[in-house]
Amino acid sequence: MAAVCPERIFRLVQDGDLLGLRALGLNDDVTTTLRMLRRARSGDTLVHVAARKGHLHLMRYLLEELNLDLEVPNREYKRPLHEAASMSHRQCVRSLLERGAQVDSLKSALHGHLDVVDILLQRCGYRPDERDSCGVTPFMDALKHGHVEVARLLMDRHKPDKRAADALGAQALHQAAMTGQDHSIRFLITELGVDVNSRATSMNFTALHYAAKEGHTKTILTLRGLGADLQATDAKGRTARLMASAGGHAACAQALDQTCMQNHTSTSDFTTHGLPPELLHQSSPS
Template identity: 35%
Template sequence: MAEGELQKLLPRLIQEGQLALLKEEIENVGNLSEDVQRKHFGRSGDTLLHYAARHGQLSILSYLVETLEMDTELFNNDYKQPLHEAGSMGHRDCVLYLLNRGATVNCLKKADWTPLMMACTRRNLEVIQDLIQHGGNPLLKNKDGWNCFHIASREGDPQVIQYLLDVSPGIWDTESKIKRTPLHTAAMHGCLGVVKVLLERCHYRPDSTDKCGVTPFMDAVQHGHLDIAQLLLEKHKEGHTGTIKTLLSLGADLNAKDGKNRTALHMACAGQHAACVQILLQAGLRDSPDSTGTHAQQLVKKSNLLQLFWEIPVPSCP
């Protein structure tokens, strides 16, 4: 069989889980078993081990390691090792196999990502636990200054966050190279459950700023996650008048709504934040009904706040 055909055939057989056919092809070509031990395929430079780990083919993985004696720490063009692949795809059996065969748990791929970081891009708590129990260091940072806690905060699984805090209680106290905290990350990506855990168990200042002056509250509002914005308003009782002004000056969408059709005005009124309500009304935000038909004004409990709706005439939407 021509070299080019083998380049396509062998990875395809692995992807499809065709162990018998893979063995047959390798055994039928002289010296092929020695050739594939370190052979790299395609533009990414993956070895057959990478393909097996990525697609969760444990039987093929064990054949390549135990019969063909392939090195579990071969890396591709991005310095990614098979353990990175298995971790990133959540294949627990392959992760455990590679670890038990001596794969380095804290190996680094390009941009300094560890297998644990890759595993945290998925909601697979068991794989994350396995890596940490085998010595995975949750405090390591990649080239952008993110540790696995930043990554897990972006993905939004509260159970993973709780576990990481249990095994490393100080892991929350971290910033990226541009001074963004995991709270920034969770707020930006709309991970309400994670934000609740972070506010309960960690000690973030809800008005902490990154290098660009952006707070978690600003991230939440800019991306339409108003339920998170409300949580942060409640945490920071004086109300984020400065950040609201900054948002408006930066051209933020005044009429942004969340999944329940609520605007920032609903959030400010629910939290009884008069200064925020005043700024929003003066900026021209109309009081519109949410998905239940409730206007922001109906959430007001304080007379001085209700008076703002009379003093700053803003027509309500029908």
């Protein structure tokens, strides 16, 4: 590889310069070296780079003419298919699948690119409640990251258990509350009929407990609007208000205090969410 700089090869692939790559006049010795070429820090192969950038014709050249391996993982254990899917390069995904790329359906749900997930689900022999090492299903993962349309697709196609729990006993609702995904919470409760006050783990946490523990003020308001029991206690007798206070989340604690007071005071000085306006900027992502 003395005559050709590895960094130049990676730059050509990153730029999608197929003509430039061909112009190097790669012989058998150089081609053999290219098959083993990896970026030191990321562990990416040339196929990873082409797939991530969506350079379909160049990726096909690497696979079909240079015979590079499409299943080599990088240092994050991602294969070229994961890179193409995460960037929503639909044609690259199709090409890799046609060449026999193996599909990990659990990772596909995380990406949130609906059209790509649809392709992957058609090819992967998906089991509705397939779990990872932590007991998390694709349905849970999608909602935990706010990908409601992906979760809806999974539900429509495969009918996963909407109340399935992970290894710790937390359901999709609790995971969504933990990450402040209000849209996911509304989907579970209003469309799928999940109980807003359902309990998780041996500690008997509700979604409200999780939202308070993580400091998600807007999620607390969302759960309240969906009928959450503000006085529910966990296995140690703690309310969500106590969890918020213990975690140092003053805005959450105040939101819960204000909510409890609303039956006894005028709401004229409150926003439509039931909070003083100055508290809303401290709220969690929806």
